[in-house]
Ligand SMILES: Nc1ncnc2c1ncn2[C@@H]1O[C@H](COP(=O)(O)OP(=O)(O)OP(=O)(O)O)[C@@H](O)[C@H]1O
């Protein structure tokens with residue numbers, strides 16, 4: 001299943017947030033969205049997930065999602081969004097309970113995704129007992145449990161320290177290598193973008209428009225911290241974004 | 256120069272950083288609550304025995320206790336306690352049940368909120384006791400008017416606490432539920448209600464205490480038995496021992512409720528940080 005964004009524009013009240021954004025997200029690719037703060041990245045992601053409707057343009061899915069997909073468009077949130085009163089296992093179960101699955105099947109899915117995210121030992125732990133990195137792994141396990149056709153990730157690593165996010169980045173690469181998934185990945189962190197993105201979409205400052213689309217050809221599993229080709233891409237991205245970021249930083253909100 | 260120096264002296268290596276992170280984190284201190292009761296009662300006992308407190312001002316705690324034992328032995332205790340418990344249970348359940356349901360609806364639906372919040376705000380400050388005669392006319396002198404008074408009195412604080420608690424449920428969690436395609440009912444029962452539960456529970460502490468106050472008030476009209484009737488009769492005869500026995504019964508009831516809510520909190524709210 002592919003996603004297609006057609007001429008999407010949006011304003012909140014008098015604030016125009018996005019203007020004429022068109023983009024396609026082909027099956028099996030990770031598309032990274034970068035751009036200055038407030039340019040509408042999260043807003044665009046909410047449109048993609050159907051949590052909000054754009055004023056102009058539309059978001060289309062092309063082709064059928066895999067028949068075993070329980071929730072084709074699935075989010076991973078910046079602040080994890082785990083239910084604090086449910087255990088790790090309970091949080092994963094939550095998203096399966098509404099589907100007509102047998103008990104055995106639910107158990108199997110839960111065991112599988114917890115193993116894939118290396119959380120099996122912590123199945124009975126409550127979120128308050130987990131570190132930030134583990135919480136985000138739970139959120140990723142929960143997202144995997146519904147077998148998404150497209151994963152929508154909104155700065156999933158930005159609440160974590162850099163060592164933890166480095167580890168989790170490796171986890172994401174490993175998950176993708178084992179079983180490629182489609183993803184839209186919003187981030188502020190350009191090094192994350194070049195490590196994960198097959199394509200990196202640079203948005204301008206508000207109102208967000210597509211400034212540039214960068215393609216990174218290197219296979220995900222070959223991309224390592226400090227790789228010169230990636231560094232060059234990262235520098236290029238920063239050159240693109242610098243002026244926008246400076247300008248965005250000077251803007252008063254709510255003007 | 257590595258001789259040992261006294262603490263607080265100006266050690267060449269520097270002064271220790273003063274600790275200033277103390278306090279603002281109340282921890283349970285076992286036994287203190289009980290000690291406060293024991294000291295107060297002992298002081299009253301001592302005061303009344305030495306004559307420093309006159310028998311007209313305060314009954315002797317030991318005499319109150321003796322009255323209590325009498326009440327128990329004669330079986331009168333249950334005759335008064337059972338109807339009172341039934342009234343608070345029935346009235347309280349109705350008030351709290353309706354209060355929680357409406358509170359959740361106010362929290363979830365704009366129309367209900369717009370319609371009911373002003374009404375609740377108008378009802379809240381009415382002293383419900385003042386309405387007792389009216390309730391007697393509406394519901395009769397028997398049990399129904401007592402249930403109604405207690406229900407009405409527990410209803411308002413419950414509604415307010417409940418919709419406040421629902422408002423405070425993390426919107427991000429609700430968004431999460433929607434993004435996974437959970438049904439409306441699943442979101443309400445698995446995200447909104449558990450998230451609002453701590454707030455609802457602390458609201459119940461207030462509501463139930465108000466319920467106990469109204470219980471006594473309701474039993475002052477047209478009740479043969481009940482803790483309130485017992486207290487009223489004792490007061491009319493200026494029988495301080497019995498009056499205080501009744502009052503102590505109410506306090507015990509209050510303590511019991513508080514203890515039960517503590518248990519529920521410990522059992523169900525362990526997930527809080
Ligand atoms: N629900 C809303 N109501 C009104 N304004 C909103 C709403 N959501 C977002 N905005 C505004 O829209 C603009 C874009 O917001 P958005 O969250 O999409 O930006 P972003 O690119 O994700 O920023 P950041 O990088 O800081 O997360 C911001 O100026 C924000 O204040």
Ligand SMILES: [Mg+2]
Pocket residue numbers: 041042043
């Ligand atoms: Mg954002």
